[in-house]
Amino acid sequence: MDDLGEALTSGKDRLRMMGGGNPDHIPSIQRLWRKQMEALLDDEGNEFDRVLADYDQPAGSPSFREAVAGFLQTQYGWDLTRENIAVTNGGQTASFFLLNRFAGEMTDGGEKRILLPIVPEYIGYGDQGVSDNDLFDSRKPLVEITGERRFKYRIDFDNLGLNDSHGAIAVSRPTNPSSNVLTDEEISVLRGLASEKGIPLIIDNAYGLPFPGVVFRDATPVWDDNIILILSLSKLGLPGTRTGIVVARPEIVREIRSMTAIVGLANNNVGQALVRPLLETGEIKRLSNEVVRPHYQARSEQAMELAEEFLPREVPWRVHESEGAFFLWFWFENLPISCRELYLRLKDAGVIVVPGEYFFFGLNADGWDHARQCIRVSYTQPESIVRDGFRILGEVIREVYRTS
Numbered sequence: 578m579d580d581l582g583e584a585l586t587s588g589k590d591r592l593r594m595m596g597g598g599n600p601d602h603i604p605s606i607q608r609l610w611r612k613q614m615e616a617l618l619d620d621e622g623n624e625f626d627r628v629l630a631d632y633d634q635p636a637g638s639p640s641f642r643e644a645v646a647g648f649l650q651t652q653y654g655w656d657l658t659r660e661n662i663a664v665t666n667g668g669q670t671a672s673f674f675l676l677n678r679f680a681g682e683m684t685d686g687g688e689k690r691i692l693l694p695i696v697p698e699y700i701g702y703g704d705q706g707v708s709d710n711d712l713f714d715s716r717k718p719l720v721e722i723t724g725e726r727r728f729k730y731r732i733d734f735d736n737l738g739l740n741d742s743h744g745a746i747a748v749s750r751p752t753n754p755s756s757n758v759l760t761d762e763e764i765s766v767l768r769g770l771a772s773e774k775g776i777p778l779i780i781d782n783a784y785g786l787p788f789p790g791v792v793f794r795d796a797t798p799v800w801d802d803n804i805i806l807i808l809s810l811s812k813l814g815l816p817g818t819r820t821g822i823v824v825a826r827p828e829i830v831r832e833i834r835s836m837t838a839i840v841g842l843a844n845n846n847v848g849q850a851l852v853r854p855l856l857e858t859g860e861i862k863r864l865s866n867e868v869v870r871p872h873y874q875a876r877s878e879q880a881m882e883l884a885e886e887f888l889p890r891e892v893p894w895r896v897h898e899s900e901g902a903f904f905l906w907f908w909f910e911n912l913p914i915s916c917r918e919l920y921l922r923l924k925d926a927g928v929i930v931v932p933g934e935y936f937f938f939g940l941n942a943d944g945w946d947h948a949r950q951c952i953r954v955s956y957t958q959p960e961s962i963v964r965d966g967f968r969i970l971g972e973v974i975r976e977v978y979r980t981s
């Protein structure tokens with residue numbers, strides 16, 4: 578993480594930053610936030626003063642919660658009120674609260690773990706457990722070869738092993754790092770299994786539907802009383818406002834509200850104030866569908882072309898089907914060094930990526946080479962940086978295989 582921050586803030590010329598999950602600065606979206614901020618400043622009802630000078634309620638601003646519930650109800654017909662919506666300081670805080678609520682040491686003295694039905698999974702969950710024991714019980718994916726240079730992960734339902742030690746099932750959709758979008762069928766099976774066991778299915782929608790909507794394949798968003806959705810304003814271009822949104826049944830929302838009050842008293846409310854009008858008009862959906870998604874899809878296609886251009890034919894590289902989010906996930910079969918060593922060599926050569934091994938937490942990956950053969954490459958930086966990054970990746974990886 579230090580590398581990622583350093584590359585973004587200081588070494589831009591020297592280091593090509595292709596590691597982090599920062600959203601691109603899309604000009605029309607940047608202009609929109611300015612416009613929303615100006616409207617807030619001009620508001621004669623003094624909303625700007627209220628935003629800055631009043632603590633927000635710990636569950637979030639009632640009008641924002643109402644706007645989220647109304648928007649989701651209009652879009653999908655879900656039976657929601659503001660009692661189903663809690664705001665948190667980013668999706669990251671929401672997952673911290675939820676993962677620890679449903680796993681770790683329980684108040685009855687027992688232990689529960691979160692079942693991750695498929696890894697690689699979001700690195701940001703990895704260290705979130707507050708109890709001493711492992712928070713996660715993870716499963717390897719099925720690896721399906723989908724083209725000459727392509728592959729895709731699928732949930733291995735035959736080896737899922739859901740049992741009474743699991744307090745919840747959790748997935749991100751699209752998944753960071755692989756960009757995998759779990760199919761409607763996979764989600765439907767997980768939903769059924771969770772409900773049979775009486776445990777929640779937590780779906781992290783940081784890049785997903787309905788906003789920011791960075792999903793490049795068909796996928797249907799789902800919610801019911803047994804599903805907990807985590808949404809975020811970050812990937813819409815507002816990570817600085819730290820706004821996460823939990824959609825859940827009311828008692829879970831009340832627990833989140835209490836946790837926010839205890840940990841941080843209240844949330845940042847600037848993002849809520851900027852985005853509420855876009856939820857009320859439904860404009861947020863149009864922006865997600867017509868601006869944000871096409872932008873990232875074009876960046877993804879460009880990155881795929883650069884991979885074809887610069888990655889050597891003689892190297893057995895594959896890339897996960899690009900289905901959403903901000904990353905390409907490369908798999909180098911028979912990689913002669915570990916992906917961590919590859920990361921270090923790339924860093925020396927001036928490009929930062931994230932070594933894949935850190936995304937395979939919650940399982941013993943000893944003897945499973947795949948977990949040491951992947952890297953995550955972000956394509957949200959300016960095109961010249963991404964191009965340069967792929968050129969360097971091509972040179973370094975050629976050398977790694979040539980000298981092995």
Ligand SMILES: Cc1ncc(COP(=O)(O)O)c(C=O)c1O
Nearest residue numbers: 598667668669749753783809811
């Ligand atoms: C899958 C996933 N979930 C959650 C987050 C956290 O985002 P935020 O706390 O900015 O909402 C991220 C950030 O990169 C992410 O990739």
